Amino acid sequence: xxxxxxxxxxxxxxxxxxxxxxxxxxxxxxxxxxxxxxxxxxxxxxxxxxxxxxxxxxxxxxxxxxxxxxxxxxxxxxxxxxxxxxxxxxxxxxxxxxxxxxxxxxxxxxxxxxxxxxxxxxxxxxxxxxxxxxxxxxxxxxxxxxxxxxxxxxxxxxxxxxxxxxxxxxxxxxxxxxxxxxxxxxxxxxxxxxxxxxxxxxxxxxxxxxxxxxxxxxxxxxxxxxxxxxxxxxxxxxxxxxxxxxxxxxxxxxxxxxxxxxxxxxxxxxxxxxxxxxxxxxxxxxxxxxxxxxxxxxxxxxxxxxxxxxxxxxxxxxxxxxxxxxxxxxxxxxxxxxxxxxxxxxxxxxxxxxxxxxxxxxxxxxxxxxxxxxxxxxxxxxxxxxxxxxxxxxxxxxxxxxxxxxxxxxxxxxxxxxxxxx
Ligand code: FES
Ligand SMILES: [Fe+2]
Numbered sequence: 001x002x003x004x005x006x007x008x009x010x011x012x013x014x015x016x017x018x019x020x021x022x023x024x025x026x027x028x029x030x031x032x033x034x035x036x037x038x039x040x041x042x043x044x045x046x047x048x049x050x051x052x053x054x055x056x057x058x059x060x061x062x063x064x065x066x067x068x069x070x071x072x073x074x075x076x077x078x079x080x081x082x083x084x085x086x087x088x089x090x091x092x093x094x095x096x097x098x099x100x101x102x103x104x105x106x107x108x109x110x111x112x113x114x115x116x117x118x119x120x121x122x123x124x125x126x127x128x129x130x131x132x133x134x135x136x137x138x139x140x141x142x143x144x145x146x147x148x149x150x151x152x153x154x155x156x157x158x159x160x161x162x163x164x165x166x167x168x169x170x171x172x173x174x175x176x177x178x179x180x181x182x183x184x185x186x187x188x189x190x191x192x193x194x195x196x197x198x199x200x201x202x203x204x205x206x207x208x209x210x211x212x213x214x215x216x217x218x219x220x221x222x223x224x225x226x227x228x229x230x231x232x233x234x235x236x237x238x239x240x241x242x243x244x245x246x247x248x249x250x251x252x253x254x255x256x257x258x259x260x261x262x263x264x265x266x267x268x269x270x271x272x273x274x275x276x277x278x279x280x281x282x283x284x285x286x287x288x289x290x291x292x293x294x295x296x297x298x299x300x301x302x303x304x305x306x307x308x309x310x311x312x313x314x315x316x317x318x319x320x321x322x323x324x325x326x327x328x329x330x331x332x333x334x335x336x337x338x339x340x341x342x343x344x345x346x347x348x349x350x351x352x353x354x355x356x357x358x359x360x361x362x363x364x365x366x367x368x369x370x371x372x373x374x375x376x377x378x379x380x381x382x383x384x385x386x387x388x389x390x391x392x393x394x395x396x397x398x399x400x401x402x403x404x405x406x407x408x409x410x411x412x413x414x415x416x417x418x419x420x421x422x
Contacts, residue, residue, distance in 0.1 A: 001356070007350075007351070009372060011168045013266065029131040040083060041057055045078050046065065049264055053065050058087075059084055064125060072091070094118075101122070146241070146386075146392075159283050161292065163307050163309060165343070170368070173246060177238060177363045206227045217386070223238075232401050235401070243386075250399060252399050255281070256278055258276050300334035
């Protein structure tokens, strides 16, 4: 539970809000590289932290992020002509380069040199790790790019899908670090214990994990302990990294990773990035097919034109009550649809003054505290250390089976793994 004031502080991301200004100290992934596929391609509208921009790729392939409205008479630059090293407004032809400088003003006599008097409308942009990044904070506080593993692997080892969710970024993120919901929300009733193999059976056999929460210099390490065999525990270690990254525990073999980015579009919308990557080999076409198109896709209803799910709150996420009685805990098809149904259903900004949190919510409590403490420290003049040290993000989330008498944080094997990941 939070008081109303802290809930506001936690969730509001617009300009001038403490959380909004804190978030603007970080590089933000805005688009996938393929969303701007080539030189002089169509520009793309971008909305982040409650403000609107246009992204484009110029004739040389460089990325520009500029204010959405032309500084002349406020026409939308999205309609602009992307031509010859700049984006030209369709209203009176003013043209802007990737840095947002007005480089041509054909509607004005050249001798007045008006174009030099228009302040630049661009923001720092980078293309790295398959994503297009923007920075919206003060020029003298420019941060480092976060060295999250999935951005550092070759393109063939990574697959990223993005869609829009209609709720605040904090509650969207909370849905991902809430490891105790997996055995309920995502349960297929057809599983039956005997058919479930490997590590998955421990999710079902122990639905009330014990938590160890460890604040770190990048965010929080979240370890959930479940009973495995008679003499062992199954540990899943997830990561939450400032300000909106989550990593879901890899299986014990550490061949595939899954993670998310929860980028605030505004107070009531979030761009959800779903990332699958491998630290060791290229992903297969079947794996990518399984995310979007397979017989049991993770994201079964993504409309690739609108970037939204077709299963929505207004159609009750296409819940099938017969399916719910016979095959699936929810009757909702698709892992992301299941998660979205519950977090969007809380309302655009959940009323945290009315919750009743339990021990299984420790991870969520810790993340809120970390974010709130960071925002309060920032208001007192402390810059976020995570933003200017990209190497802090070189961590992994993984699973491990340990003897029951091993103390997780003391176990030598765990220490070894953690040292290797640091
Ligand atoms: S409004 Fe853009 S050139 Fe006039
Ligand atoms: Fe989930």
